[in-house]
Amino acid sequence: MTTRAFSLRFRRSVHNRRLVQIALLILFWLLGEAVVRLTGLPLPGGIVGMILVLLLLASHRLSLFSLKRGAEWFLAEMLLFFVPAVLAVVDHEELLGLLGLKILLVILGGTIAVMGVTALTVDLCYRWRERDDRVEPLLG
Amino acid sequence: MIASSLSWGNPLFQGFFWSAATIGFYLTAKRLYRRWPYWWLMPLAVTPAALIMIVLFLHASYGDYMRGAGWLITLLGPATVAFAVPIYEKRALIRRQWPVLLIGMVAGSATAILSGWGLATLLGLDGTLRLSLLPRSISTPFALEVSQDIGGVPDLTAVFVVMTGVLGAILGEFMLSFLPIRSALARGALLGVGAHGAGTAKAHQIGREEGSIAGLVMVMVGLLNVLAAPFLAYILN
Numbered sequence: 001m002t003t004r005a006f007s008l009r010f011r012r013s014v015h016n017r018r019l020v021q022i023a024l025l026i027l028f029w030l031l032g033e034a035v036v037r038l039t040g041l042p043l044p045g046g047i048v049g050m051i052l053v054l055l056l057l058a059s060h061r062l063s064l065f066s067l068k069r070g071a072e073w074f075l076a077e078m079l080l081f082f083v084p085a086v087l088a089v090v091d092h093e094e095l096l097g098l099l100g101l102k103i104l105l106v107i108l109g110g111t112i113a114v115m116g117v118t119a120l121t122v123d124l125c126y127r128w129r130e131r132d133d134r135v136e137p138l139l140g
Numbered sequence: 141m142i143a144s145s146l147s148w149g150n151p152l153f154q155g156f157f158w159s160a161a162t163i164g165f166y167l168t169a170k171r172l173y174r175r176w177p178y179w180w181l182m183p184l185a186v187t188p189a190a191l192i193m194i195v196l197f198l199h200a201s202y203g204d205y206m207r208g209a210g211w212l213i214t215l216l217g218p219a220t221v222a223f224a225v226p227i228y229e230k231r232a233l234i235r236r237q238w239p240v241l242l243i244g245m246v247a248g249s250a251t252a253i254l255s256g257w258g259l260a261t262l263l264g265l266d267g268t269l270r271l272s273l274l275p276r277s278i279s280t281p282f283a284l285e286v287s288q289d290i291g292g293v294p295d296l297t298a299v300f301v302v303m304t305g306v307l308g309a310i311l312g313e314f315m316l317s318f319l320p321i322r323s324a325l326a327r328g329a330l331l332g333v334g335a336h337g338a339g340t341a342k343a344h345q346i347g348r349e350e351g352s353i354a355g356l357v358m359v360m361v362g363l364l365n366v367l368a369a370p371f372l373a374y375i376l377n
Contacts, residue, residue, distance in 0.1 A: 026217075032217075033217070045217055047281075047363075050220055050222075050223055050359070071223075074221075075226070075351070075355075080162070082184060082341075084210055090195055090205075103300070103303075112311060115312060117251040119244075122325055125243050
């Protein structure tokens with residue numbers, strides 16, 4: 001078998017296998033962690049791994065289809081990975097009384113404000129830009 | 141009885157038990173939610189609630205649970221890497237609209253800090269607790285960094301971040317249904333800035349475009365806050 005045929009076969013097998021792609025994503029994450037350990041970058045390893053994958057995709061060294069199915073699985077099941085973190089509440093009994101209620105109110109009120117301000121700002125700016133884009137060709 | 145208590149003490153069995161319980165409840169909750177999509181049946185609300193009851197019922201501790209199922213949190217690392225795919229797929233939209241997203245992120249972050257400070261003061265919370273509440277809207281690794289920089293307690297911040305994510309993913313649906321928003325850009329930004337990873341997972345359920353924008357915005361807003369943290373620490377002290 002020529003190397004070309006082999007590399008084609010290898011690619012096809014990666015494109016079709018979700019499990020291989022999941023392993024590949026874990027590998028990129030470990031690579032990111034290693035980079036953070038070695039350089040002391042103040043960033044999480046996952047982010048460094050993500051930037052690495054984006055660079056490889058943008059320079060066409062990595063095909064989107066070698067990761068797509070694995071990535072879709074990770075993103076679809078991501079909520080599961082948050083569940084154990086919520087259990088930390090068990091260890092903070094002080095959060096169960098009045099103090100907890102106050103904190104809940106801060107988080108509820110704060111989150112409503114953040115969501116409202118963010119969404120309305122983005123929507124407003126977006127509409128302005130879209131309108132300007134439509135007006136410009138008429139003027140120019 | 142003796143046999144069961146013996147096997148219960150076995151760390152291997154405990155690890156298997158907590159992992160299986162977490163994954164089992166999650167899959168069941170997901171099926172229930174698909175069938176009856178009420179907000180109180182959201183997997184992110186139902187699964188931890190059921191697990192907390194089991195932990196309390198068995199007189200187990202958070203440490204016991206984490207030794208068994210903590211490895212699931214580790215998978216948030218590769219899940220973050222996975223965001224490269226939707227971000228790359230939507231690169232044209234992002235290249236075109238980045239100034240809009242940046243303005244939204246700055247406005248959202250300022251609101252998060254000001255509203256956190258204001259509401260906490262109003263309710264009589266102060267000191268390190270109030271400081272720990274400020275970085276609650278960004279995803280955990282960034283939030284811990286910011287919390288440390290401004291003099292908060294990273295452990296507490298971690299709990300507040302998760303609370304924000306869970307509540308935000310639920311609130312986000314309500315907000316989207318009554319705010320006059322037309323663009324997928326604003327819907328994605330609402331969930332990404334307001335409820336980090338949990339909001340992004342929610343955004344993926346709403347649509348591809350919303351999901352990729354939320355993912356990008358979540359990462360960028362985290363970076364933005366880490367960069368702004370020394371400045372924020374200077375103002376606060």
